[in-house]
Amino acid sequence: MSPALFWFFSLMMIAFAILVVVKRNPVASALSLVVSFIGLAALFVSLDAYFIGTIQILVYAGAVMVLFLFIIMLLDLKAEEKRVVTAAPLIGGIVVGFTFLTLLIRVLAGNANGKLPMPALPGPVDDVKRVGELLFSQYNLPLQIIGTLLLVATVGVVVLSKRELK
Amino acid sequence: MPDFIQPWLFLLPIIIKVVVVFAVVMGLVAYASLAERKVSAFIQDRVGPNRVGLPLTLLGFKKDLAIGGLFQPLADGLKFLLKEDLTPGHVKPFYYWLAPALTVVPALLTIAAVPFGSTLFGYKMVVADINVGFLFVFAIASVGVYGIVMAGWSSNSKYSFLGGVRSSAQMISYELSMGLSLVPLLLVMGELNLGKIVEYQAWHGWTLLPFTDLRIQWSPHWEISGLNWREILLWIPMLISFVIFTTAVFAETNRAPFDLPESETELVGGYHTEYSSMKFACFFMGEYAAMITGCALITTLFLGGWHLPIPIIHDGAFSLQTRTGDHGTLWGILNILTFLGKVIFLVIFFMFVRWTLPRFRYDQLMRLGWVWFFEIALANIVLVAVLLAFFPK
Incomplete structure (x- = not known):
């Protein structure tokens, strides 16, 4: 796969994952999560894992999230939209998130296998x-x-x- | 030819296929709307649209040429484009605009994995020949619910909302029995690639009519092949699968007798009550595109896709044989026409059902889906598994 596509889908995934947290409207969050799932499915497909990619859309985007959305719409959550974000949980969340990210990057960078080029797959895999x-x-x-x-x-x-x- | 084009040349046949398939499906959608009006007129003993034809009076002739109202879809399309595009003040604009697009796109996307012909000039007549084509179709179809859910919710009106809720509940319910009803087919064929499913039917007989590979020989000795006990016994579960799947397609596409989401006596127009002009047309096109895709799927899975059994009497034997694009370009074109013919036949069948049967009640619809079809589909899987254990390939 072209690296451009990888970057496009990865950035799409991350951007919409952030939107899930940032958006105050629960329906918007749920829909952002769906787009994020579709980006993930595209990444699976790009790794020749068509089955996992399709199942990702079929199960998560097509079934689980539809039910989520359904419930959210029926409940009509208005309170969440009015809630004001206070400083303490915001800073706490950012600190925890970045600590986890740093940890992840250090572990992955320290693993020698991560730097090996992936061997080409022998033709289409069933x-x-x-x-x-x-x-x-x-x-x-x-x-x-x-x-x-x-x-x-x-x-x-x-x-x-x-x-x-x- | 410049060198830099060379690596991109493989895209050319794909692009041609995409453009042609898109054009054909959109043309079918347009003429399906005319066919629907003509069929309903025929059933209700009316004339139907019969005026729009060639406007010859504009060119100075005495009379217009009506040709049976054949240009009605053009006039309809133009009308949809020119109508005022109204966005009511109480809607949530972003989702209100997104919903019609999300209804049309999945309906059109599904057709990509459906093989519409054998081969032509050595190219496979399918846009995306993917190994999990079967699952792809279901994945995209399940995403189709979003457009309707979003339309119902963003319109911010009770009619739209109730229509959206009904529709999504209906689609989720019937997706289950739809998927389960096809498991027996997969057990028999052992393939998820829609192209290979059609090829299997071309050589072993259609799922619904297993005798399409019949061969009767009378000289020098009697011999009948192409229909054995295994196929006859497996015929029963295949018929059950066909009935469940076809009914589920009716429910999935929100068409009568399961058109409760837009039952106009209760809900005005259902989830598209608040939509006007081209955005309404998008829902309309989405419904017809979904119906055409559903018919294409039924054709692919049960009616042998592009396959047309050719009767040949040769050497004291009568046989139904398969011809693909490898036997000549004309056969390839005939295969594509066969596929189109089967799809159009099914679309007309869908229309006859719509104008014949009364609408189900909502609890009847849910009971049919969950209590009857779901259980029958499960039992059907067990039945086929047992049959296959006694009659392996």
Whole structure:
């Protein structure tokens, strides 16, 4: 991929991620997060990981964020817009953020593997098949456990929401 | 040819394909609106639009040439462009402007992964030949909800809002059964690339009509191939998938009998109540583009895409054979026309359904989606998995 595209999508991601925090309107924040996800998906696609990129859009942008947006709109949060930003949390947030960033940069810069050029992939990768085979052979037990967990969570949600009705 | 153009030459066929596909889809959208009015007129025993034709009186002739109202879409388009573009004072302007664009773009983007022909001059007739084309289509379609949600919310009016909420709830609900209904197909074909799904159907028979690769031989001995027990047994779940998927496409595109988001007796116009002129036209185009894309998907997944079985009697055998662009340019063009023909047939079918069936009630719609289709689609997957265990390839 051309580095120009990498920079474009990375900057887009970061800019909209910042907007998520800065925007006072919750709907605007949610939509900024969607754009940020799309930038992330584009980065995955640029790494030839079409499957992960598409799933990123399908699951996060298409399903999770639609539900978020849906709830935000139904609640019609007006209080958040009126809230004034005070100095203490702002400075605290910036300090924590920059500390984390410095740490990340130092760790990544200290890792020798980060400076190696990436070997070229041998042709198009059938990533869906690879992921599926790995999931159903090597990681079969974790997959089953996650499936059971999700089922329990779903049943729990149904039970809780039904109790609310009575 | 200058040297600096050379590395960019690979873009030329892609750009040509993009421009042609875009033009054809927009043309189809325009003429689908005319077809809809003509079909509704036919069903309600009216004449329908029949006036707009060549304005020959402008050139000094005595009469205009109406040609059955064939130029009506041009007049409609011009009217939409020239109408006053009104932005009501109570809307949230940025999102109000963004919403129509977000409705049209995903609807048009989905068609990129759909193969509309076999090959022509050695080029594959698909804009983006991606390995996960199937998932791509669903990913983009799921993003299509945003335009409607945003239109409903930013209009800041109760009719729009209720329309937007109904529409998004409906789309989210039916996306699930839509995706699940196609898992059996993927189990049988083992492919996510839409082009390869069509190729599979070209050589093994269409999903919906598995006998399109039939071969009957009577001399020197009797032999029938192309339809075996496996295909006949798998036919049942494929029919179930087809019914669920087609109904889900109706719901996804917000068309009757599932057009509750814009049920005019309750909600004026639904999520686009506050929109006028070209912005309203964008929603209109988005709906038709989504319908055409949906029909193209049904064609690709169930009706063999560009494939047309050619009956040939040769050497004491009758067989339905496949011809692609590799057999000659004319076959390639025929494949594209076949695809277009199937899509247009389905679009007309969609219109007949719209003007025949009454609208569902909202609770009926939700029950149909969650209680019936979702469960049937799940059971269908199990059925196909069991069948495939007994009849492996």
